[in-house]
Structure formats: C-alpha cells, structure tokens
Amino acid sequence: MEILKTYKLFIGGAFPRTESGRYYKLENKQKQVIANMCLSSRKDFRNAVVAARKAVEGWSGRAAFNRGQILYRIAEILEGRKAQFVAELLLQGSTKSSAEKEVRLAIDRCVYYSGWCDKYQQLFGSVNPVATSHFNFSVPEPTGVVCVIADENTSLLGLVSAILPIIVGGNTCVVLASESKPLCSITFAEVLATSDLAAGVVNILTGNSKELHTHFASHMDVNAIIYCRENAAEIKAIAELSSMNVKRSFVWNKDWLKAENENPYLIMDVQEIKTTWHPIENIGVSGAKY
Amino acid sequence: MGRITAITISVKIKFYIQNPKRQKRTPSSSNIQIIESSNYQITKMSKIKKTFASYDAAPENTSHIDLKAQYDLFINGKFVKPQSKQYYDTINPATEKKIASIAKGNAKDIDLAVKSAKKAFESWSKTEPKERAKYIYRIARMIQERAREFAVIETMNGGKPIRESRDIDIPLAANHFFYYAGWADKLDYAFPNRKPKPVGVVGQIIPWNFPLLMAAWKLAPALATGNTVVLKPAESTPLTALKLAEIIQESGLPDGVVQIVTGFGDAGAALVNHPLVNKIAFTGSTEVGKYIQKAVAGSNKKVTLELGGKAANIIFDDAPIDQAVEGIVNGIFFNQGHVCCAGSRLFVQENIADKVIQKLKDRMKTLIIGDPMDKNTDIGAINSKEQLLKINNYIKIGIAEGAEMYQTNCALPSQGYFCKPTLFLHTSQSHRIVQEEIFGPVLTIQTFRTIEEVIEKANNIPYGLSAGVWTDKGSKIFNLTTKLRAGVVWANTYNKFDPTSPFGGYQESGFGREGGVHGLLPYVHF
Known part of the structure; x- marks a missing residue:
C-alpha cells in the first residue's frame, strides 16, 4: 500500500495546515484527485508575514558569502531530489522532457544566484566623489519583507526564479504558489527546510490569488510585492493598494525558461540604496566641517 | 556647494552702538560682555551689565535682478x-x-x-x-x-x-x-x-x-x-x-x-x-x-x-559635543526646517542629555531670525501662511500632548511668516509631534540608554529618508548606519548634498534615487 503525501503550508520553517481548515482538490488530466491542497486564508498570510519579518534581521545580517553557500546548498539538495520533482511535474501534466528541463533549469538557477550573493553589491554600490571634504559611499540593502504571487504556469521554475533574487539580497518572502500546479512548491519547501536556510526566510502558501492578492498588497508590514501573472485587474488592484504604505510593486510576468530572465537587475528591484556620509578630517580640529 | 555649513555665524560681531539711523538686528540674548571703547558712545543698556551683541543689517543687493510683472x-x-x-x-x-x-x-x-x-x-x-x-x-x-x-x-x-x-x-x-x-x-x-x-x-x-x-x-x-x-x-x-x-x-x-x-x-x-x-x-x-x-x-x-521624513539624529556620549550641537542646529533649522530629511527627532544618550540640551539652548539664543535677504540671517521666513499655520498647529499639539516646549525670546518681524525655533523636551514615541512630519523649525528630543534602544526607536516610524549619528567610535558608526532604515545616513555631519551622492528613501519616504549613477535608473528602460 503506497503512502500518500499530505501537502501542507510552509510558514516559519514549519509545515502547518491552513488555520482555516479549507482545502481544494487538485486533479490530473483524467480528473482524478491527486491531492487535497491547503486553501490558504488571509490569516495564514498574516502569520507568514510575521514569520518573514522575524527572519529579516538574521538573514540580512548573515555574511553575503554565507548566504551564497546556503543558496548553493539548495541546489545540492534539489539535485538529490530531482526524480521526485520530475515525477510531480509529470503528475501535473508535464511531458517527460519538459519536466526534466524545468528541474534542470531550477537547479542551475540556484547555482547562478548563489554566485550573486557576494557580488551584486560591488556592481551596484559606489563610492561617490562629493565636492566637500567627506567620504561618501552607497550600498544596496534589502527592502525587507517581500511577498510574491508566483507564476501560475510552472510548478517549480517560476517559483524558484522569483524567490532566489529576493533572498540573495537578504530579504525574506511570502510566496503564493501556482494554484493549478502547486505540488512542487511544497516539496521545494522541504528542500529549503533541509538547506540550512533559517526559518521564516521563505514561506510558501497554496491557494487562490483572486482571494489573496488584495491582502498581499494591503498588508502594512510588507515592503514589496512581486506579481508574476498576467491578470490586468489584479495587477491594477495590487498597484493601487500598494500605495497604502508606499510598497514597492513589480510585475515579473516573465518567461522563466529564458536565460535573460535570470539577472542581477531582479535582485536590485528589491534593494534600497543607502548612502553614508562622514567628514574626512580630524574631529575637533580647527576648521573641521561637520 | 563648497565647504559650507548651512547655519553658521560668520560675520564679525559688532557691539551695540547707539545710532538710531542704522537698523540694528539683535539675537534674542547674549552673554557677551560689552567692551568699552572711547570712540563710541555705549548704550545705557550696559546698566544691566550685559548687553546685546548685534549685527549691522547686511542686506543682499537686489537691484541687479530682472523680474517681469x-x-x-x-x-x-x-x-x-x-x-x-x-x-x-x-x-x-x-x-x-x-x-x-x-x-x-x-x-x-x-x-x-x-x-x-x-x-x-x-x-x-x-x-x-x-x-x-x-x-x-x-x-x-x-x-x-x-x-x-x-x-x-x-x-x-x-x-x-x-x-x-x-x-x-x-x-x-x-x-x-x-x-x-x-x-x-x-x-x-x-x-x-x-x-x-x-x-x-x-x-x-x-x-x-x-x-x-x-x-x-x-x-x-x-x-x-x-x-x-x-x-x-x-x-x-x-x-x-x-x-x-x-x-x-x-x-x-x-x-x-x-x-x-x-x-x-x-x-x-x-x-x-x-x-x-x-x-x-x-x-x-x-x-x-x-x-x-x-x-x-x-x-x-x-x-x-x-x-516625507522624520529623521532621527542620534547623539552618543562619546560624540564631539560642540560639533554635534552644530549638527543638531543645522539638522533641524536649515531652511526653517522645510527639509524632508531634517533631523527632526533628536535622540541624546541619557548621561549627556542635560549638557547637550543646555548647549543647544545656548546656541539657539544666538540664531538670527528675520529678513531672509540679510546675509546674517540664520532662519528666514516660513514659506507660506498655510505652512505657518500647520507648524503652529503642531506646536499646539505638542503642548497639549504634555511635552515641554522651549523657544528663545527672540523678536519676530511684524510682517511676513515667521516661526521661532522650537524644542520639545520629554517627548515619547507615541506623540504626534514625534511621529508626524512637521516641516518646520520644531525639534523633538528623547533620551536613550542603549544602542539597541535607540535603533529600535529610530526605526519605529513609517518614514525612512535619512538619519544622523554622532559618535567618535568608527565601529559604532558602521553598526548604526547598517541598522538604521534610511536612505541617507550622515555620520558626524548632517544635511550635506552633492550631485554625485544618491538621495532617496526607504518605506514611506518613497522609492528611487536622485543623484549619482543611481539617479539615472529612473529615467531609462532596458
């Protein structure tokens, strides 16, 4: 007798069921039920934001090199569980070749972004030659908590491609997975949970964007929102509600199979530039300018 | 912008000389003793042993400007x-x-x-x-x-x-x-x-x-x-x-x-x-x-x-105090406080608070408020009647919230929109004057004991445009600038601007940068 897997949510490093007790049936092409997925509620989202906020200080405080190692570790664990992801993709309707390609690309993307962890700062930071007698430099810093409504059309690749550039730069995130292809998201959460990624850095919900997108966009303790789908009404509503706390709002409706859609400019979308000034003089000497 | 501190008194001080034909402008009070001089007739104000240091009016020449009706x-x-x-x-x-x-x-x-x-x-x-x-x-x-x-x-x-x-x-x-x-x-x-x-x-x-x-x-x-x-x-x-x-x-x-x-x-x-x-x-x-x-x-x-902004200006006990006081004054009174990055929330470490506040009050007494066209003026006119009403309303709110107000007893011109530089002592995080942007010469003062406490308080606000840190200890500066959620951090200085230096905020202070290479990004697409 085969043991079937229960797909739950991933919040704060744990795998709780939705607090609402609600579920939706995931069916395959033959209309057979594959799984009962958690239908996340607003309260689940709010719990996930609390977990993500709590994780910001620790994750952004890690050495960039250390973040790079953890992202590389994600690639290693994903590689080891490749077969499981391919099987889940097949179950959700992919062909064998496209399933294998998707998993391969997802692993490669982890390696790609792992390398960026300690490099984008040098490309996008600067020392600024101000005219006054000051030392002045600018560095990118994480925006904070980012929520994502992930690609609907892929189960693994879109999710991974959105999460990585966010966490590379020390942000934490809450992600709503594809509603119609949710299986890989929770299995990917298992990968994250065993990759030394601290609890709360990535939180994954399954459910319905129509129900949740306004809550994502209006949450006052979320710093940025990334929408990876093409529903114009939802794009507009998210952009409008984002104004409540001047949330950074981006649409990443991209073809994640394309190599051009992995790049450091996505990292920079959820970075803030901080500029620091300091006088170049002996403090207190005559003529020093403060 | 050269090596300019926004608020300095750079002119030669002359002593109050009785001469009704010349307009005299006086700071609110002074502790400068009068010096006798046989060449001048000294005012009878020396009766009270102290008199007012003053400045000759030094209006900028306005005859060369070309304005249409x-x-x-x-x-x-x-x-x-x-x-x-x-x-x-x-x-x-x-x-x-x-x-x-x-x-x-x-x-x-x-x-x-x-x-x-x-x-x-x-x-x-x-x-x-x-x-x-x-x-x-x-x-x-x-x-x-x-x-x-x-x-x-x-x-x-x-x-x-x-x-x-x-x-x-x-x-x-x-x-x-x-x-x-x-x-x-x-x-x-x-x-x-x-x-x-x-x-x-x-x-x-x-x-x-x-x-x-x-x-x-x-x-x-x-x-x-x-x-x-x-x-x-x-x-x-x-x-x-x-x-x-x-x-x-x-x-x-x-x-x-x-x-x-x-x-x-x-x-x-x-x-x-x-x-x-x-x-x-x-x-x-x-x-x-x-x-x-x-x-x-x-x-x-x-x-x-x-x-908008509501910047924390943080003074540690190991800061160069006199320079920090200049930084506080420049932070909040530059441009009458009409500055989105103004250092409007002062945090002073508890053990030096009395000293810093006394020095700040003494320094405020020397500020010259009045004719903006005068080259000696430190604080000019509030930009509009509407803004003056808004600032005065916040001053009322601060008093009603129970904070202790301090203003120097300087005279304001009878015409025009002017506001005395104002401090509020004994404020707390929940006060509206601490949370909301006033956009005027009004400074709220809080004290703190530990670095963790001041970071928490400084960041506990929806804004995130700028911040100031005053300490002689380099490692403390870097700790602070890393943890403060603000787009510009001035360490041992304040309100400095340069075309090469990116400027812009975190959170509700907005997004995008102006200045420097980062200031190009908002105007291009790839």
Whole structure:
C-alpha cells in the first residue's frame, strides 16, 4: 500500500495546515484527485508575514558569502531530489522532457544566484566623489519583507526564479504558489527546510490569488510585492493598494525558461540604496566641517 | 556647494552702538560682555551689565535682478498665455507683498505641454548623446553666470536665508546639470550588460522648499538620458523655475524638450493622469505621493517618489559635543526646517542629555531670525501662511500632548511668516509631534540608554529618508548606519548634498534615487 503525501503550508520553517481548515482538490488530466491542497486564508498570510519579518534581521545580517553557500546548498539538495520533482511535474501534466528541463533549469538557477550573493553589491554600490571634504559611499540593502504571487504556469521554475533574487539580497518572502500546479512548491519547501536556510526566510502558501492578492498588497508590514501573472485587474488592484504604505510593486510576468530572465537587475528591484556620509578630517580640529 | 555649513555665524560681531539711523538686528540674548571703547558712545543698556551683541543689517543687493510683472507658461520653447487666461499672485513670504503674476496652468495647458514633449522626444531621444551633453553643460554654465540673481529671487520667493540660496541651492543646482551632462554619452557604462533607452515623456512635480535645486535634480538626469519633460513647479515658488525656463530658451535647447507649467494641484493631477506621460517623478508629501502611486496603478507609467521624513539624529556620549550641537542646529533649522530629511527627532544618550540640551539652548539664543535677504540671517521666513499655520498647529499639539516646549525670546518681524525655533523636551514615541512630519523649525528630543534602544526607536516610524549619528567610535558608526532604515545616513555631519551622492528613501519616504549613477535608473528602460 503506497503512502500518500499530505501537502501542507510552509510558514516559519514549519509545515502547518491552513488555520482555516479549507482545502481544494487538485486533479490530473483524467480528473482524478491527486491531492487535497491547503486553501490558504488571509490569516495564514498574516502569520507568514510575521514569520518573514522575524527572519529579516538574521538573514540580512548573515555574511553575503554565507548566504551564497546556503543558496548553493539548495541546489545540492534539489539535485538529490530531482526524480521526485520530475515525477510531480509529470503528475501535473508535464511531458517527460519538459519536466526534466524545468528541474534542470531550477537547479542551475540556484547555482547562478548563489554566485550573486557576494557580488551584486560591488556592481551596484559606489563610492561617490562629493565636492566637500567627506567620504561618501552607497550600498544596496534589502527592502525587507517581500511577498510574491508566483507564476501560475510552472510548478517549480517560476517559483524558484522569483524567490532566489529576493533572498540573495537578504530579504525574506511570502510566496503564493501556482494554484493549478502547486505540488512542487511544497516539496521545494522541504528542500529549503533541509538547506540550512533559517526559518521564516521563505514561506510558501497554496491557494487562490483572486482571494489573496488584495491582502498581499494591503498588508502594512510588507515592503514589496512581486506579481508574476498576467491578470490586468489584479495587477491594477495590487498597484493601487500598494500605495497604502508606499510598497514597492513589480510585475515579473516573465518567461522563466529564458536565460535573460535570470539577472542581477531582479535582485536590485528589491534593494534600497543607502548612502553614508562622514567628514574626512580630524574631529575637533580647527576648521573641521561637520 | 563648497565647504559650507548651512547655519553658521560668520560675520564679525559688532557691539551695540547707539545710532538710531542704522537698523540694528539683535539675537534674542547674549552673554557677551560689552567692551568699552572711547570712540563710541555705549548704550545705557550696559546698566544691566550685559548687553546685546548685534549685527549691522547686511542686506543682499537686489537691484541687479530682472523680474517681469507677469509670467506665462513655457511650452514648446515659447512663453504662452494659459488657456484659462487666469493668473495668480506669487508673494514674498517675508513681506507678504506680491512679486509677480503667475500663469495658472490647467489640464488643457498640461495637455499641450505633454504633446509638445511627445513631439520633441522623437528627435531629442535620437540626438547624438555628445550633443545632448553640450546643451546640459550650457545650462549649467548659464546658471553659474547668473547665480547671484537666482539666489536673490529664490530668497525673495521662498523665504530662505540668502546665505543658503547663495551658497547651497544655486551652486548645487548648477552642479547637478554639470554632473549629469557628463553622463549623457556614458550611459552604457552605468548599467552593466544593458543598453539603456530613454523612457519618453517625463512628468515632474517639485516642491517649494528647494525650488531651483529640485528642478535641477529632476531635469538634469532626465535630459541626460534623452527624455523630454513637463515640469510643474510648486505654486508658491515658481519664479526660479521660470527664470530657468528663460535660460533654457537662451541655451538653444530644442523646442519642446522642456516645458514648465505653473499652476496648482489640478495641473499636477492632470500631468500624473495624462496618458502620453511615461514616467512621473515627484518630490513632496507622503500623502500626495500615495495619491500618485495609486493614480498611476495599472498604467505602465514608471514612478519615483521622494516623500516625507522624520529623521532621527542620534547623539552618543562619546560624540564631539560642540560639533554635534552644530549638527543638531543645522539638522533641524536649515531652511526653517522645510527639509524632508531634517533631523527632526533628536535622540541624546541619557548621561549627556542635560549638557547637550543646555548647549543647544545656548546656541539657539544666538540664531538670527528675520529678513531672509540679510546675509546674517540664520532662519528666514516660513514659506507660506498655510505652512505657518500647520507648524503652529503642531506646536499646539505638542503642548497639549504634555511635552515641554522651549523657544528663545527672540523678536519676530511684524510682517511676513515667521516661526521661532522650537524644542520639545520629554517627548515619547507615541506623540504626534514625534511621529508626524512637521516641516518646520520644531525639534523633538528623547533620551536613550542603549544602542539597541535607540535603533529600535529610530526605526519605529513609517518614514525612512535619512538619519544622523554622532559618535567618535568608527565601529559604532558602521553598526548604526547598517541598522538604521534610511536612505541617507550622515555620520558626524548632517544635511550635506552633492550631485554625485544618491538621495532617496526607504518605506514611506518613497522609492528611487536622485543623484549619482543611481539617479539615472529612473529615467531609462532596458
């Protein structure tokens, strides 16, 4: 007798069921039920934001090199569980070749972004030659908590491609997975949970964007929102509600199979530039300018 | 901007001499003892053993400026009458007297302006970058040549001390054009692995606190990257932008590359909502910023917002105290506190609080409040009656909240909009005067014991534009600058600006940067 897997949510490093007790049936092409997925509620989202906020200080405080190692570790664990992801993709309707390609690309993307962890700062930071007698430099810093409504059309690749550039730069995130292809998201959460990624850095919900997108966009303790789908009404509503706390709002409706859609400019979308000034003089000497 | 601290007293102190023919201006009080001199008759005020140190009036010469009685809109390279045929008065807030009539642009004027910009974009965006640069360099040079005239007009129209407009606003504005001019033909180096292209027609809405400087911050990077622009100055301070329009016309910049449309909020809203506008750049209040963010939702318009702030200025017990006090004064009283990055929340480590506050009070007594056109003035006029009412209302709120108010007993001019520099002691995080942006010379003071406590308090606010840190310990500075959620952190200094230095906020202080290589990004797409 085969043991079937229960797909739950991933919040704060744990795998709780939705607090609402609600579920939706995931069916395959033959209309057979594959799984009962958690239908996340607003309260689940709010719990996930609390977990993500709590994780910001620790994750952004890690050495960039250390973040790079953890992202590389994600690639290693994903590689080891490749077969499981391919099987889940097949179950959700992919062909064998496209399933294998998707998993391969997802692993490669982890390696790609792992390398960026300690490099984008040098490309996008600067020392600024101000005219006054000051030392002045600018560095990118994480925006904070980012929520994502992930690609609907892929189960693994879109999710991974959105999460990585966010966490590379020390942000934490809450992600709503594809509603119609949710299986890989929770299995990917298992990968994250065993990759030394601290609890709360990535939180994954399954459910319905129509129900949740306004809550994502209006949450006052979320710093940025990334929408990876093409529903114009939802794009507009998210952009409008984002104004409540001047949330950074981006649409990443991209073809994640394309190599051009992995790049450091996505990292920079959820970075803030901080500029620091300091006088170049002996403090207190005559003529020093403060 | 040279080596200028915004608020300094740099002139020679003369002693109070009885001479009714000469206007004397006195700081609120003084502890300077009078020195007997046989050449002068000393006032009888020496009876009270102390007398007032004072300064001769030192008004800037205003005879060389060229102002018209009436200003029209600058659209498609020409000055044109507004569709509404209506004009409004722009005044000098220090005298409440009218300076000129200003065209009241409306949605129809904005439409004409945007269409001119759209048309001009075709050729301007294809103009050889090296040639584009030359126009911008020329504008920079012409501002430099006419710097004093601009400074005088800026002070007349906005109320800021002439020393600030002369030494900070105008030179920095010219420098911004000069800096960004040089980027025009080097953009491929600014964005690794990308070919940047201009975004199109840019709508820019600027505030009244640094009228010409904000125009420069907006126009220079937009032009360097090949965009065309419709700029709307603040209604209360249109004059230097209109003088800039004259320079732009003289510079030979092709018609339609820049339009300057004066008017009120309805004109700004029309610009934000115009379908041919590809990007909005706004500096102003968080309230209006949120309106703009909402208004452009779903439209594909790019937006950058530089909004309000409520900066923490943090003084540790190992700070150089005298310099820190200068930094506090410069942080909050620069430009009458009409600064989005003003250090309006002072945090002093508890063990030095009494000393710092006493020194701060003593320093405040020496500040000269009055005629902005006087070169000795430290604090000029509040920009408008409306703003003065807002500040005074916050002072009432602070008193009602139970904070202890301190003001020097300086005399304010009988005419014009003036506000005494004000401290609030014994404030707490929950006070409205601590949480909300006042945009005036009002400082709230809190004390702290530990570094963790002050970080928590400093960050516990929706804004995140700037912060100040005063300590002699380098490791503490880096710890603080890393943990403070603010786009600009001044360590052992405050309120410094430079064209090469990116400026902009976290959280509800907006997004996008102005200045430096980072200031190019809002004006390009890949």
